[in-house]
Amino acid sequence: MQGLLSHGIYVPHYRLQLAETRAALGAGPASGSRAVASHDQDSTCLGYEAARRATARAAVTPAGVAFATSSPVYADRTNATAIHAALDLPRAGEALDLGSTPRAAFGALRAAARSPEPALAVLADQRDGLAGSPDELLSGDGGAAFVFGEGEPVAEVLADASVTQEFLDRWRAPGEPVTASWDERFGAEVYGPLVDEVVRLALERAGIEQPDHVVVSSPHRRAAAAARRRLGDGAPTWIDREVGYTGAADLGLRLADVLERARAGETILVVSAADGADALVLGVRRAAGGTSGTPAGHTTDISYTTFLTWRGRLERERPRRPDPDRPAAPPSSRNVRWKFGFVGSACEACGAVHLPPQRVCLACHEVDRMQDRAMRDARGRISTYTVDRLAPSLDPPTVDVVVDFEGGGRFSCQLTEGDAQAVRIGDAVEMTFRRVFAYRGVHNYFWKAKPVLEAQTT
Amino acid sequence: MTSTGIRDRVAIVGMGCTPFGEHWTKSIDDLLIDAVTECVSSSGTRLDDIDAFWIGTKDSGQSGMTLSRPLKLDHKPVTRVENFCATGSETLRNACYAVASGAYDSAMAVGVEKLKDSGLSGLVVGAPPNDGTEPDLTPPAMFSLLAPAYAARYGLDDEQMKDVLTRIAWKNHANGAKNPLAQFRKPVSLQDIRESPLVAGMLGVYDCSGVADGAAAALVVRAEDAYRYTDRPMFVKALGLASGPADGAMRSDYDYTTFPEVVRSAQDAYRQAGIDDPRSQISMAEVHDCFTPTELVLMEDLGFSGRGEAWQDVLDGSFDLDGDLPVNPDGGLKSFGHPIGASGLRMQYEMWLQFRGEAGERQLDAPALGLTHNLGGQPGACVSFVSIVGAEPTPA
Numbered sequence: 001m002q003g004l005l006s007h008g009i010y011v012p013h014y015r016l017q018l019a020e021t022r023a024a025l026g027a028g029p030a031s032g033s034r035a036v037a038s039h040d041q042d043s044t045c046l047g048y049e050a051a052r053r054a055t056a057r058a059a060v061t062p063a064g065v066a067f068a069t070s071s072p073v074y075a076d077r078t079n080a081t082a083i084h085a086a087l088d089l090p091r092a093g094e095a096l097d098l099g100s101t102p103r104a105a106f107g108a109l110r111a112a113a114r115s116p117e118p119a120l121a122v123l124a125d126q127r128d129g130l131a132g133s134p135d136e137l138l139s140g141d142g143g144a145a146f147v148f149g150e151g152e153p154v155a156e157v158l159a160d161a162s163v164t165q166e167f168l169d170r171w172r173a174p175g176e177p178v179t180a181s182w183d184e185r186f187g188a189e190v191y192g193p194l195v196d197e198v199v200r201l202a203l204e205r206a207g208i209e210q211p212d213h214v215v216v217s218s219p220h221r222r223a224a225a226a227a228r229r230r231l232g233d234g235a236p237t238w239i240d241r242e243v244g245y246t247g248a249a250d251l252g253l254r255l256a257d258v259l260e261r262a263r264a265g266e267t268i269l270v271v272s273a274a275d276g277a278d279a280l281v282l283g284v285r286r287a288a289g290g291t292s293g294t295p296a297g298h299t300t301d302i303s304y305t306t307f308l309t310w311r312g313r314l315e316r317e318r319p320r321r322p323d324p325d326r327p328a329a330p331p332s333s334r335n336v337r338w339k340f341g342f343v344g345s346a347c348e349a350c351g352a353v354h355l356p357p358q359r360v361c362l363a364c365h366e367v368d369r370m371q372d373r374a375m376r377d378a379r380g381r382i383s384t385y386t387v388d389r390l391a392p393s394l395d396p397p398t399v400d401v402v403v404d405f406e407g408g409g410r411f412s413c414q415l416t417e418g419d420a421q422a423v424r425i426g427d428a429v430e431m432t433f434r435r436v437f438a439y440r441g442v443h444n445y446f447w448k449a450k451p452v453l454e455a456q457t458t
Numbered sequence: 459m460t461s462t463g464i465r466d467r468v469a470i471v472g473m474g475c476t477p478f479g480e481h482w483t484k485s486i487d488d489l490l491i492d493a494v495t496e497c498v499s500s501s502g503t504r505l506d507d508i509d510a511f512w513i514g515t516k517d518s519g520q521s522g523m524t525l526s527r528p529l530k531l532d533h534k535p536v537t538r539v540e541n542f543c544a545t546g547s548e549t550l551r552n553a554c555y556a557v558a559s560g561a562y563d564s565a566m567a568v569g570v571e572k573l574k575d576s577g578l579s580g581l582v583v584g585a586p587p588n589d590g591t592e593p594d595l596t597p598p599a600m601f602s603l604l605a606p607a608y609a610a611r612y613g614l615d616d617e618q619m620k621d622v623l624t625r626i627a628w629k630n631h632a633n634g635a636k637n638p639l640a641q642f643r644k645p646v647s648l649q650d651i652r653e654s655p656l657v658a659g660m661l662g663v664y665d666c667s668g669v670a671d672g673a674a675a676a677l678v679v680r681a682e683d684a685y686r687y688t689d690r691p692m693f694v695k696a697l698g699l700a701s702g703p704a705d706g707a708m709r710s711d712y713d714y715t716t717f718p719e720v721v722r723s724a725q726d727a728y729r730q731a732g733i734d735d736p737r738s739q740i741s742m743a744e745v746h747d748c749f750t751p752t753e754l755v756l757m758e759d760l761g762f763s764g765r766g767e768a769w770q771d772v773l774d775g776s777f778d779l780d781g782d783l784p785v786n787p788d789g790g791l792k793s794f795g796h797p798i799g800a801s802g803l804r805m806q807y808e809m810w811l812q813f814r815g816e817a818g819e820r821q822l823d824a825p826a827l828g829l830t831h832n833l834g835g836q837p838g839a840c841v842s843f844v845s846i847v848g849a850e851p852t853p854a
Contacts, residue, residue, distance in 0.1 A: 321578060324590075325590075328587035331589040335589045339589045339590070352709075356591065383710070384606060386603050387599075388596055390580060390598060391595070398599075400599055402714075410708050410709060410712075411708070412707040413593055436590065436594075446591045
């Protein structure tokens, strides 16, 4: 049966408490938080983390990746290819970007749902606004991903529908961090009938009158609130309280949250109100698995100045060290499975594991008798480490670790999301795909270690 | 390793060394001219009479013309060499083998580095265009990995380890205070060293060598010709070099308490020189104290201390100027900074002065055999050079 086979979400580790921004700015909400991507993550990294979770749960290998974001890292160059490479997917198949608006999320979902081959929809975003604005404080960063294809689906797509209308509500020049908007009341007037129309169409096509669950996502706060009241998706969730509106990922996070609570036989109405309106009706076939939300103690609060620094909005003094070299295209291409997929090699003669992959075995010196060894999901332990206070970083000091992996292999790399005071020899770590730095417009993606937190979110 | 060696077949008959430090008013060319001119005059010869040259620098020039252009050498063979932080020693190794081979009667080894003009803190390791996946640790971070590993293996707590490292910096600064060519010529108190701001791991500012400009040069001739140049030549007993497979960061059995490359280069050099008990046979050593834990580990890798015993020897003062085996009597990289191409030859310069009785306040009592050690790279991935030099040729 064709349908939604699996989902995965990713909410980054860091939180900005709104009480903290209120203290810094003297105004704004006093409670709640927003999710903040690490200084070494962008929309591509957030999307990958969600995609790795979704694909790990699916029995199929996606032949296509559709990546929706309103905060693409590159223009004139596809961002989905980096996600495709980090998942180490086979070359056959497509990887494409949809953007650069929240509406693109629905497009990616529908493209994957309609694909004749197994397909992956990746929705991820990093959201910003002027200091103290609702766009800054009530937004968040995150990712969600969904695998569609033949198998035993979590849910079937019963119907979809779309309506489109040209009007000026929110806009942003490419590359600008801040979105401008028209009077919110005007947009609310326009969105109301659009949502009603698309919901009527979708439910008609699905042949149902009242869905069991409703998911509404919109960059327009007032329109979203109104639609939720009318359609019966009223109660704020952990996403509202803790994460914020995550742009292209918002629809996915909310859908995942409902999927994890829905029971077989129930229906879900998914509504997106962005420059028109889109709706999807899903029929739940089995439990999706996973537990949304963030276990207590698995997040770290950051200060408002740290948030601004990570977003490039507060430029801090740097150590007198050289700028990094941007990665060169030919070696990055030759080593793509290593750089993006963290695929090392293992000696066929003696089994020694090599990170990075080698042609000559470090143990038995056999030449060209290597097998690929995918290490991105391997766990390891810190065998030694140091705290580098001289290295330039948006989040100094840098922690460098030597990791010995379960099943063999050693690698020396940066530790991210670790506490420089708390890191210890023997700590368990796992690998995560990060933007190590960006220089002269080139984003250098590679893998870092991060502490293992038990009972990770989905 | 089976190098035959060239024990006592060549000798150093002249040397020059500039002051090391912040030479804001001197260029790379100026430093080269100063070092070479002093070297030539100390050997009583003329530049035109020297047959071949090796010039070592990591980043202060490319090709033999780095040397031939400022000195207007008349179409002599000049080779530029680079071997990371062992570059200075590499120039001497090549010049010695060139003379020993019979190809030349005399050869000069010259090293230079001008680091201060970059405006950067610490050394910068350049790389060819790459895929951006190489770990990007600063040098102090690389070498700071030694300290917790050593402490854990031999049961020292952080406080004890810090005491040991502090003692090494204190000793080298005390020696450098007696050296007019050193970058830092003041003793530093144990307390100031111990409380200096952290740079990487448990390493503070005073656990790191400085950043300096400098140049040094040595003239090498056949041993049988040596006394025609000077009545106190310095004889080359051994030249050991080991370039590692650079797999320490890839294999789990490497524990960051040793440099296998140093062990191998030292074994080779000791065999060439006929040394079987380095602690008692060597009178003095200049070693690559780029960071304090490096010197600690070197004491064991060079065979001066047993495994796990160097920290106690350090605290006992064994390697002090008045200890049983003075290490870095000139003040080391700690006091001189590390102008990469020059450091290996600066180490030889101290041997030269000590054998000649010209080391002033630092003069040791009748040294017979000296060791220099130069290291390039990082724990787990380095090149290591060890030389043995002596005041006299071995009796036949």
